[in-house]
Amino acid sequence: MSLISQIRDNQRDKRALRRPSELEFAITDGIAYVNPAHWDTVAAGSGFFFERSYLRVLEQAGPENLTPRYALIYRDGAPVAAVYMQLVRIEAARMRKEEAKESVASRNPAKRLLKRLAAPAAEKLGVNVHQRVLVCGNLLSYGFHAAAFAPEVLPETVWPGIAEVLYRVRRAEKLSGQTNFVIVKDLTAPELKSSRVLDKYSYRPVETEPNMMLELDPKWKNYETYLGSLASKYRSSVKNQILKPIEEADCRLEVLTDVAGHAERLQELYLDVHNNASLRPVTLPPTYWPALAAAAGERLRIIALTRGDTMLGFIGCLRDGEMGVAYHIGFDRAASADLPVYLRLLHAAIEHLIAMGARRISLGRTALEPKARLGAKPQPMWVWMRHRQPLINQMTKRLLGFVQHDEAPEANPFKKEKVA
Secondary structure (H helix, E strand, O other), X not given: OOHHHHHHHHHHHHHHHHOOOOOEEEEEOOHHHOOXXXXXXXXXXOOHHHOHHHHHHHHHHOOOOEEEEEEEEEEOOEEEEEEEEEEEEEOHHHHOOOHHHOOOHHHOHHHHHHHOOOOHHHHHHOOOOOEEEEEEOOOOXXXXXXXXXXXXXXXXXXXHHHHHHHHHHHHHHHHOXXXXXXXXXXXXXXXXXXXXXXXXXXXXXXXXXXXXXXXXXXXXXXXXXXXXXXXXXXXHHHHHHHHHHHHHOOEEEEEOOOOHHHHHHHHHHHHHHHOOOXXXXXXXXXXXXXXXXXXXXXXXXXXXXXXXOEEEEEEEEEEEOOEEEEEEEEEOHHHHOOOOHHHHHHHHHHHHHHHOOOOEEEOOOOOHHHHHHOOOEEEEXXXXXXXXXXXXXXXXXXXXXXXXXXXXXXXXOEOHHHHO
């Protein structure tokens, strides 16, 4: 494409972005300021992560560098969509590790692209070391938690309004500092299709690592029947390499009933995993754990793996409608050098989410190989990205063309009759 064509396209996109839609908006700084009846009506089918009680947790006990924004979109006076956004202040220390300590996953091109937001070399492109990013969605969850649509509303008719909301929020935030990147997070194939209009506003899609989803067979009434459905070599591997070593080490699993009393240890275990990650734009505080437990109530179980009086790890099991979510994990990395702590926690999540009545389990987009061995299948996911500067936006478009991501390995751990 010639430079003249690029300039012409940039001018067209700028005119489209600045042309108002035929929708109305209520944009607020806090969940307390939205019309609660309108929000609840629109978000009724969108689950726990759109509930006002949960969003209040992120405001009161969320990461210190995360500031929420909310919007209700109206057509002819009726609410048609709710939008959740996060303004995130990203610093180089949160995004980069010493090269010698970087993991293979940290060399993923998609993650390297995001790291450029905070890399000193980006200064040559006019990008600051301290970046502010506007995220439409939730950095603390997997899945599409960017917008909720009212029943009978076609999402593709509302996405131009979402683009306008993001433009308005980004422009308004100039008072607090420049916001360069806008990201719409975690779209599955249906959301990607309905949001294709964003391409006209200079957003570019990039595929990320998939979310590993385990579909639960209705015949699995408990963990034992799940285990019995595995082919013999996988079942033997679970018993001999995961369950048996944990049992022989006198470790036990228990549901925490006093989350507040264990918040300090939960935080230590969470940080032991979190600080080892190559990409960590936000960090949860210790107050988050009891606040989350209070908001979710019986829908959340925090399962702890202990040895004696010492907690070695934990995993959160959240029931969100028919979806089960393995939500947050932490473990003692020193202890996991000798014991399969992480794998035992994954199996504990399956056990408890089956008992809690889930129909499928979202296991997240890390550690793809062990999750594939559990029977989970990759659910492709995308994000939309846009930079405020047309020139850098064009460069980003080219970079996205070379972005690759980790692929989940092929694995079928179930007996042949399960496949049939």
